[in-house]
Amino acid sequence: MKTSTIMKRNKTVKTILALSLMATVMTSCSSDDDTPEVVNEEEIITTMTVTLTSADGTATLQSQDLDGDGPNEPVITADNLTANTTYAGSIELLNETETPAEDITEEVAEEADEHQFFFGLSGAIADVTYSDEDGDGNPIGLEFELTTGDAGTGTVTITLRHEPTKPNDGTLADAGGETDITQTFDVVIE
Amino acid sequence: MKSYLYIFAIFCYTIAYAQDCNSILLGEIVDFHDNSTLSGATINITGKNLSTVSKENGKFTFKNLCDGVIELEISHPECTTKFITVTINGDTFSEIRLEHHLEELKEVKVIGDIQKTTNSAQENVLSVKDIERNSGNSLGDALKKIAGISTLNTGGNIVKPVIQGLNGSRILILNNNVRMQDMEWGEEHAPNVDVNANQNISVIKGAAAIEYGGDAIGGVIVLEALPVVRTDSLFGKTQLNLASNGRGGNITSTLTKSYKSGLYIKAQGSYKKLGDLEAPDYILSNTGIKESGLSLNAGKTDFERGWEGYYSFFNSEIGILRASHIGNVDDLITAINSDVPSVINDFTYDIDQPYQEVTHHLGKLSYYKRFEGFGKWTTQYDFQQNRRLEYDVRVGDDADKASLDLKLTTHSLLTNLKFDAKEGFDFKVGALGRFQTNFANPDTGVRRLIPDYDKYDFGLYAIGSYELNSDWNIDAGARYDFSRIDSKKFYRTSRWEERGYDTDFSDIILEDLGTQLLVNPVFDYLNFSGTAGLHYKLNNKNHLRFNYAYSQRAPNPSELFSDGLHHSAARIELGDLRIKSETSSKFSASLERNTNTWGYTVAPFLNSIKDFILVEPTGVEFTLRGAFPVWSYRQTNAVLLGLDASLYKNWSSHIRTDHKFAWVRGTDTDTDTPLINMPALNFSNSITYTNPKWNNFLVSLESQYVFEQTRYPDNIEVFSPEQQENVILDINTPPDAYHLLALNTEASFSLKNKNDFTVGLSASNLLNTNYRDYLNRQRYFADDMGRNIRLRLIFNY
Numbered sequence A: 001m002k003t004s005t006i007m008k009r010n011k012t013v014k015t016i017l018a019l020s021l022m023a024t025v026m027t028s029c030s031s032d033d034d035t036p037e038v039v040n041e042e043e044i045i046t047t048m049t050v051t052l053t054s055a056d057g058t059a060t061l062q063s064q065d066l067d068g069d070g071p072n073e074p075v076i077t078a079d080n081l082t083a084n085t086t087y088a089g090s091i092e093l094l095n096e097t098e099t100p101a102e103d104i105t106e107e108v109a110e111e112a113d114e115h116q117f118f119f120g121l122s123g124a125i126a127d128v129t130y131s132d133e134d135g136d137g138n139p140i141g142l143e144f145e146l147t148t149g150d151a152g153t154g155t156v157t158i159t160l161r162h163e164p165t166k167p168n169d170g171t172l173a174d175a176g177g178e179t180d181i182t183q184t185f186d187v188v189i190e
Numbered sequence B: 001m002k003s004y005l006y007i008f009a010i011f012c013y014t015i016a017y018a019q020d021c022n023s024i025l026l027g028e029i030v031d032f033h034d035n036s037t038l039s040g041a042t043i044n045i046t047g048k049n050l051s052t053v054s055k056e057n058g059k060f061t062f063k064n065l066c067d068g069v070i071e072l073e074i075s076h077p078e079c080t081t082k083f084i085t086v087t088i089n090g091d092t093f094s095e096i097r098l099e100h101h102l103e104e105l106k107e108v109k110v111i112g113d114i115q116k117t118t119n120s121a122q123e124n125v126l127s128v129k130d131i132e133r134n135s136g137n138s139l140g141d142a143l144k145k146i147a148g149i150s151t152l153n154t155g156g157n158i159v160k161p162v163i164q165g166l167n168g169s170r171i172l173i174l175n176n177n178v179r180m181q182d183m184e185w186g187e188e189h190a191p192n193v194d195v196n197a198n199q200n201i202s203v204i205k206g207a208a209a210i211e212y213g214g215d216a217i218g219g220v221i222v223l224e225a226l227p228v229v230r231t232d233s234l235f236g237k238t239q240l241n242l243a244s245n246g247r248g249g250n251i252t253s254t255l256t257k258s259y260k261s262g263l264y265i266k267a268q269g270s271y272k273k274l275g276d277l278e279a280p281d282y283i284l285s286n287t288g289i290k291e292s293g294l295s296l297n298a299g300k301t302d303f304e305r306g307w308e309g310y311y312s313f314f315n316s317e318i319g320i321l322r323a324s325h326i327g328n329v330d331d332l333i334t335a336i337n338s339d340v341p342s343v344i345n346d347f348t349y350d351i352d353q354p355y356q357e358v359t360h361h362l363g364k365l366s367y368y369k370r371f372e373g374f375g376k377w378t379t380q381y382d383f384q385q386n387r388r389l390e391y392d393v394r395v396g397d398d399a400d401k402a403s404l405d406l407k408l409t410t411h412s413l414l415t416n417l418k419f420d421a422k423e424g425f426d427f428k429v430g431a432l433g434r435f436q437t438n439f440a441n442p443d444t445g446v447r448r449l450i451p452d453y454d455k456y457d458f459g460l461y462a463i464g465s466y467e468l469n470s471d472w473n474i475d476a477g478a479r480y481d482f483s484r485i486d487s488k489k490f491y492r493t494s495r496w497e498e499r500g501y502d503t504d505f506s507d508i509i510l511e512d513l514g515t516q517l518l519v520n521p522v523f524d525y526l527n528f529s530g531t532a533g534l535h536y537k538l539n540n541k542n543h544l545r546f547n548y549a550y551s552q553r554a555p556n557p558s559e560l561f562s563d564g565l566h567h568s569a570a571r572i573e574l575g576d577l578r579i580k581s582e583t584s585s586k587f588s589a590s591l592e593r594n595t596n597t598w599g600y601t602v603a604p605f606l607n608s609i610k611d612f613i614l615v616e617p618t619g620v621e622f623t624l625r626g627a628f629p630v631w632s633y634r635q636t637n638a639v640l641l642g643l644d645a646s647l648y649k650n651w652s653s654h655i656r657t658d659h660k661f662a663w664v665r666g667t668d669t670d671t672d673t674p675l676i677n678m679p680a681l682n683f684s685n686s687i688t689y690t691n692p693k694w695n696n697f698l699v700s701l702e703s704q705y706v707f708e709q710t711r712y713p714d715n716i717e718v719f720s721p722e723q724q725e726n727v728i729l730d731i732n733t734p735p736d737a738y739h740l741l742a743l744n745t746e747a748s749f750s751l752k753n754k755n756d757f758t759v760g761l762s763a764s765n766l767l768n769t770n771y772r773d774y775l776n777r778q779r780y781f782a783d784d785m786g787r788n789i790r791l792r793l794i795f796n797y
Helices: A002-028 A105-110 B002-018 B128-133 B139-143 B329-337 B493-498 B557-561
Strands: A047-054 A057-064 A075-078 A086-095 A115-123 A125-130 A143-148 A152-162 A178-189 B023-031 B042-045 B050-053 B059-065 B068-076 B079-088 B092-098 B122-126 B149-154 B158-163 B171-175 B200-205 B219-224 B233-243 B248-258 B263-274 B289-301 B305-319 B355-371 B375-391 B402-419 B425-440 B452-467 B472-492 B509-512 B516-519 B522-537 B542-553 B563-566 B571-574 B582-594 B598-623 B626-650 B655-668 B682-691 B697-706 B716-720 B725-729 B738-749 B757-764 B788-796
Touching (some): A075 A178, A086 A105, A115 A178, A125 A152, B068 B092, B079 B092, B139 B158, B158 B171, B472 B493, B598 B716, B626 B716
Parallel strands (some): B023 B092
Antiparallel strands (some): A047 A057, A057 A075, A115 A152, A125 A143, B042 B068, B068 B079, B149 B158, B305 B355, B472 B516, B542 B582, B626 B655, B655 B682
């Protein structure tokens, strides 16, 4: 009677050992070794190019951040502007992480009622006026006119807001919404 | 040779048999629930032809017994037959508790008080009533009732439990003995459990319950179904809750069919829908929730063997406050400085972007067999799949696409052996094997925040408890865990270099795609945990417990791999591949007194954590969208010191007051600065009036005071492109203290059966107070929820 109990116990221990071994083996079975697919971000805006055209020629302001939300800061370049001149301005937005680069300007133009550029000015930049409007007659800012003042230095801060309150009083505070782009350019006016 | 051994064995056996057989067993049979004595129970000693019947006072006697272990079979007309083992050592007294009427399928507690999972740890149990009162809330809200439990919220519907200052991966949630694998690592990831699915909820503060895992530095939340009555019956319960805040409610129903043979089938379902929640002064736009849960249980239990199959499904769709979705650091500064959220729309039930949708499937099969004079063997297989979709505010063709799409699949196999043949000594050994795979869907068009990975776990443990005498119980346990994580992840080359991985991890690069690198980090973690404790019964009313737990936790995928802009949080989160396991040493004690007139619990703790992993704001990074705060994971040494205390007094048979207090102080000992996200000191007091004669009428008023958290890390200074200067980002400053009142009233009525219908009415934030809580991530954007009046109807049938 005693021995049969002992044998029973041994059997139990064996069963347990076998099961725990099974557990190890089962969990060791590796899943498929697939290489994941790379993701190239689609909505990211890496580059904003502002082209300013006057009778005298063309000046460019550009901000380029090729690693998107990576650690590298945007590279900012700004040509000098001529004093007391009116420029016809246009903004181009690109996603340069893709080849060929994706033009985001079109998306903004398509959803014009949900977007607006705002221009913050200081120093020798006199004025910016909108030259375009969305379907409801509110400004967008992809096309605008910029007027310089006397020679000196100044800044232009260009902010693109998504889903701002439209119409608004032209200030960021009144517009609300979310910032898609914001960039400040230091410019020299000669 | 063998036959000699047999002869020897028989010889010894005979000697043993022949020793003094003069011992007397005096037993008393009592009702497990109300301690009343049970007469007329038949007691047999199995294997011997001895039997007796318990007398009027529940007592029975066997004379001329030999010392050693005997097995008793106890049967009673109103209970199902029980088997228990008793150690006879001289004249022995044994109290036997039977499940009278409500016959539970647990083994009889021969001697014992409130059934707890651990012997010496700080442990609290929620009553079924508490769970009913929180039926329309989340698990975290229900647990808040316990001193020392707070919550880390993202709005009103995403609620993570915090135990003594710790949350997330440091808290293990055990759903029907299955460890939840539901991406608990994210701050806006709430546990995917339906609070209505399980009516037995307990919390073990700290890592003392190492049977369930060695890495529960914060604690373990155990959710279990109530044991099924072992009779032929069909019964059910339906509860309907309606809430004024959110203008919705939930319904939950359970139906159980049981048989005398021990077979049972149980089904439970819940559905919840709430629209936008409301702060006292405005609508919290896009904070609706839709939730559905289903669980099915079937099994058979008897003393010798039993099995159980369990399946549960949980789906939730939760809106995230629209105003909390922001563009960049300037938007965050604007939000922090503004008193009202930037978006307030009319009330709606619609859930729009940003929102999250989570689905969790859980399946389990378990089997146990008891071996006479030896113990019980249990084995279990479980399967879980967690799918998380996070939708952000996006433009163009991607507007309806998820920004995050993760599928986490887990298989686990557990087995354990419990030796309980010797009375007063329990010993358990077990093993665990687990395989987990995560798939991050690239179709989102957004770089993966958490990469694809495979994870392997293997654990071994042994725990034991020993009753030195009727006053002293000691317990100890040890556990070893191995885990390997094998991931394939893309890094931006610029990030890879900025983190210095190009020097430390150059050997794990699989492919260079120009601007991105595909790497294959494989990390192994060997963790050890151990616990020891004692439980001393000073007398019937007073208990003293002391526990020490040493535990190690391997970093979770978020801590290792987070990399990039977390759109819904408007922050750049950076994990670190160099993060190693954190190690906690926790001393906890509790002194408890329980009497009919008054009682208290005082529970201090000291948790010293080496290489504590934390995430905090560290600076900003500039992108074309502006500047974003960077939240980085780092390791440091930390100490958490705290005290949970509760006190109750029954002033008369009708009036009772409850008082609770919780304090925790977290310090980064390397820098001697306060730890981020530590719950503030809080104090709650309630007064309850009950009158059983008036349909079990109950009314209670609760006051909760949450102090301002005065210990927090410094704010950070950031450059604001809008203001063109450095400004202080007030991201760490906690909100002011607040005081909330809550009222609850209920009564039960008899329709078909006694007290089968309960009506309750409760109000939280009774005075419609404006407040913000430090542990709510939406505190930058909006006030917390205003008054909420809820009606609940509970029908048992």
